[in-house]
Amino acid sequence: MPYPFVLPTTSSFSFSTNFTSDSHPSLPLSASTYRGVVRSTLKAHKRLPPSSQQANLNSVASSLTEYIPYLLALIAGLSHNPVSKHEVRVTIKSWQAIEWRPTLSPNPVPGHEPPRVKINNISQELSFILTTLANTRANLARAALQPLYITSSAPPTVEQRTSAIQTATRHLLDAASIYDYLANNATESDPSPPVDISPQTIRAQRALALAEATLLAVLKDDPYPAAAAADRNTHDTEWMYKAPDIPKVRVLLFARLCLAAAEHAHQAYSLCSGQRISSDFITYLDDLRRTARAKACRLFGVDAEMSGKTGEAIGWLQAALGELGVERGKDAKKSSGLGLGKLKREWSEKREDKKVERGGTWGTDAGRLEETRVVEMLEKKWVKQNDTMFTQPITPPAKLLAEMPSGREIHRITPWEPPILDSASLEATRAPPERTDEAGGDFSSDDETLAGTPVGAFPGTQGEYRTATPNYY
Template sequence: MPYPFVLPTTSSFSFSSSFACESHPSLPLQASTHRGVVRDTLKKYKRLPPTSQASSLPTVASALQTYLPYLLTLDNGLSRQSAHPSEPSVTLTAPPRIEWRPTLTNSPLPGRELPRIKVHTLEHELLFVLSTLAITHTLQSRAALQPLYLTTTAPVGTAQRQTAITTATRHLLDAASIYNYLCARPPSAQQQLSPCPDIAPATLRAMRSLALAEATLLAVLKDDPYPAAVAQARNPHDTEWMYKSPDVPKVRAHLFARLCLAAAEHAAQAAAGLASSSSSPSTPGSSGKVSEGLLRYVEDLRRASRARACRFFGIDAEIGGETGTGIAWLRAGLGEVGVERKGGEKGVGGLRGLRKEWSERREDKKVERGLDWGADGGRLEETRVLEMLEAKWVKQNDTMLTQPIPPVGPLLAQMPSGREIHTIKPFQPPGLDPEVLEAMRAPPDTLDEIGNYPSSDEDVAVDSIPGAFPGASAQARSGTPGYF
């Protein structure tokens, strides 16, 4: 956790070819220039090895945030949202033709990238840019959390752990704020059918719920000592071989359980939104559906959140002296993550045990290499904690307490509702400084000729005029004789 998203890529585009601004003639050129920086940054990021991509995320976020004020100014001027006479008034001269390669849509051919889709409105361009910025924040959250899951180095200290979780939470709430802003835009902005599920209204609402669910779980992880204890036990570089058994106060255990249930509710809302986006119609001729990996992740996150809630209910019962009830809650949590306990079964052995050990080693390798670790929504991590506590409590109950273990069904029926902890702050759209806007009243010094590269995935320049070769001058392409 969070989900290992892939950043989209885009083609180059000249705003002067589709938009005119008589009051601020330099605005389209400036927008094209900053969009070109975004395109090049996304291209360079995509070609970096996975181990180096995390360090480039601030550069991607900076390029998107620098481009956004120009794009929003164009969009406001085109829709006449500003009543100030000093604000630009933009005119549409021709339908724009912009290409984006979606990354949340399922590819029809396994192992192949999805073909680029064409965007013909400034609204869809804005949706792609803002959703890309939100994905960047989510990836920055992953980068902050990665050191907590490494088993090839010494465990991080308490202060570093708290700082990493706080930073990751801030990025997730920033992503949720952006998605909330996109969902709250005027209804006219959503009237046209989305070209792909990536920017469909249902998908944007689902992504907001997903970011909020992940941020809620991080609020629990910040004060949850059990995952760190399990990671220390598995880390060969841990020199603190003897440490105090983790404990959670009774009141906080019940509070954490309700927070986990709130996260599960948000994950369920995200799953419903993504399913709706997959079944809703898009642009005529398009039949894209949401990525199966993302759908699995959201469902796994929901199940892991409910399992974590069961664990905290079990901790609450064990602190109160009801070890048998605590064991029942642990087994309810194991059932949520797909691990069934039958009769007196206490562990996993044989072929299942080997398969489990292999899965854990593969996940550790993914964390070390910075690949798609955590794509199971935290199910493996929660399973480790539940099995550790179950083995400890069952041994204690068999040798000392001998309390009966009640059935799981009635316990699950008594689950309370979730409790919220985060409030999404309103996203403040960035605007241009008055000095910068006033300077764009001057005519541009150069022509807006950005647009030779069709996509940020490609390096070869392609000219739209048949027969022209890359690098040819505008005069040679037009056929006009030169004078020397």
């Protein structure tokens, strides 16, 4: 958590070849220049190893933010709308196809990337750029949260933990604002947009970002996930003498926040389930809904345990395990002890911890494994207490789920204000272009080498190789 978005790549495009402006002749050339930077940055980001991509996210976000004002100025000029109180007139001469490599589309061939898609107008170009920026913000939120899940070093302090969660929340709310802007400005006239920028997918991503930001509001003051992580961290001994505590009045509030997050995740799942979209993304949405509902059940159990209702608290934990899909009863006994089920579980936990260390695609289960650890930790403790001290009957989980209240919102999506080209930069484009637009080319959106480079040649040394046609025998 949050979802590990893969950033797309795109082909080259010449605005000067396809657009002209009699009021600002250099505007198409400037747009091509900044788009070329975006294309190069996305290609370079894709080639980086997963451990290095997090440090490059700010560079990706910066290049996208610098390109957006010029793209919006072209779109405004096509409709003869003013930009920074300046009249901009742009006309379209032709439309050269722009290709984007989608990342949420299903792969028709396992092990291969999905095929590139061609966009039909400049509005779809804006949609791809803005969704890429929003996905970058979501990945920045992941980068901020990663130190909280590392168990091979000393755990973060309370101040560091709070700062990381606040930073991640800000990035997720920024992403939700961008998705909301796209959803509100979507035009139904666009013919068959790619699934990555379809109105349903954009609204689903908005709901996803809001659900993840809502869960972070709970994580900031929820001590139990940190306690479960401390139990596996050899560098942390605080859990030995300090039990987790949480104010009772806030437990019920946090539980209702989790239910609101579950509702947002369910909305996103419903919007995507009818589309040809990546199965990994749909599975993540369903896992997030389950995890959010399990958190709510666990917090209701904490409230019951604080009131001395241990039997009801254990019932809530059983309901949480049911939401998480954990097998109980006879099936659980078969996989207990030193059986294969326990070994498989321990292997999955160690594998997930290594993913966090490497900075790769950790958290793809939307926190189900982490929440399972917390629930089972509390269940073991409370069952032992109930068997030796209280001996209260365990409330059936179905009865408790039927009495579950509605969710409660905590975040509001603020309107996103797109960056507008300032007057000085706009005035600079009134001069005629000083050079030709060299952004064209028919190279692929993610070519690793330039055309004509000999196979196996070191980059930049193709001039040292013979170019004559070889003789075939």
